[in-house]
Amino acid sequence: MKRGVAYAGVAGAMWGMVLMVPQLLPEFSPVLLACARFVLLGAVSLALLLPMRKALRQLERADVWMLARLALIGNLLYFMCLVAAIQRLGVAPASLIVGVLPLTITLYGRNDSGAVALSRLAGPLALILAGMLCINLQTFAVEPGAVQDKLAGLLYALAALACWTWYATYNSRYLKQCRHLDSHQWSVLTGVVTGVFSLVLVALLWVWQPQQLQVQATAERWQLFWAFSLGCALFGSWLAGVLWNAAAKRMPLTLSGQLIVFETLFALLYAFIWRQSGPNLLEGAAIVLVVGGVCWSMRQHEPVTASATS
Secondary structure, three states, rough: HHHHHHHHHHHHHHHHHHHHHHHHOOOHHHHHHHHHHHHHHHHHHHHHHHHHHHHHOOOOHHHHHHHHHHHHHHHHHHHHHHHHHHHHEEEEEOOOOOOOHHHHHHHOOOOOOOOOOOOHHHHHHHHHHHHHHHHHHHHHHHOOOOOHHHHHHHHHHHHHHHHHHHHHHEEEEEHOOOOOHHHHHHHHHHHHHHHHHHHHHHHHHHHHHHHHHHHOOOOHHHHHHHHHHHHHHHHHHHHHHHHHHHHHHHHOOHHHOOHHHHHHHHHHHHHHHHHOOOHHHHHHHHHHHHHHHHHHHHHHHHHHHHHHHO
16 A cells, blocks of 8 residues: 555656646647647657557457546546636646545545445545645635636636546546556556547647637747646656556555545645745645645555455
8 A cells, every 4th residue: 555655646746747837838728738748648658559569459349438538538628627727726726626636536436345434534534625725715815816717717627626536536446447458558548549639639629720729929938838748748647647547556446536635735835846935824734734634544544455455
């Protein structure tokens, strides 16, 4: 279990970095940021797939159907909604809403094998929720902005939350029952399918909505755009996906779902570094509450994990 927690922590560090990109590139649309990231991911994944062509021969129809849904809902749609939320609300408020994932995933996976009873997780989940509320209490109350933009950002963040709740749950379940593909092969195949969907989306936009692909930006900003997109593809998608899938195979869903809070914590850390200031009282309290909730949850899972491995 400790190795799984470590894998989830590193994946969260990389996903937290991805959350900063829309804030750093506000002039680029969610669709453009998503397409660039995932087209590059598809190219990287295709190169990685060539030495493992045997995996293609092991694919079943159910695998292809699941890969298509994971790529469309858990990658493309999720990231576009997340970018739109961050550009309207900022990193911190969007992190609050998406940070409720530990609660939604735990509730969604409460009947899975190895899940801990919700009564035993009430305390840890309450701490995590309190931490998420503290993170953005000041932001929602003080930060200026049009009500219409905030409402749209809220809806986008809720849509992102729904997408990733579904993705994390079904990806974890399918990995546990899929014996003919390992977590790395599954991540590579997901990347290839996501790249294909992204190329199709770019082609459709080029024909019917070309303005979505046109941005007035300097050459330096475009260089940053491609550098960040490549970083998101390599680290935020491929490597983080490999680590997360490895973690998901080693832990019950109720625990792996809560470890997604690492993404929020690292996003906050990067935001503090960017603004060159430490956390205020509410943000510090949030970090203590979230870390305490995760540690408490891990202790609650130890008896279950020990009995499963004995």
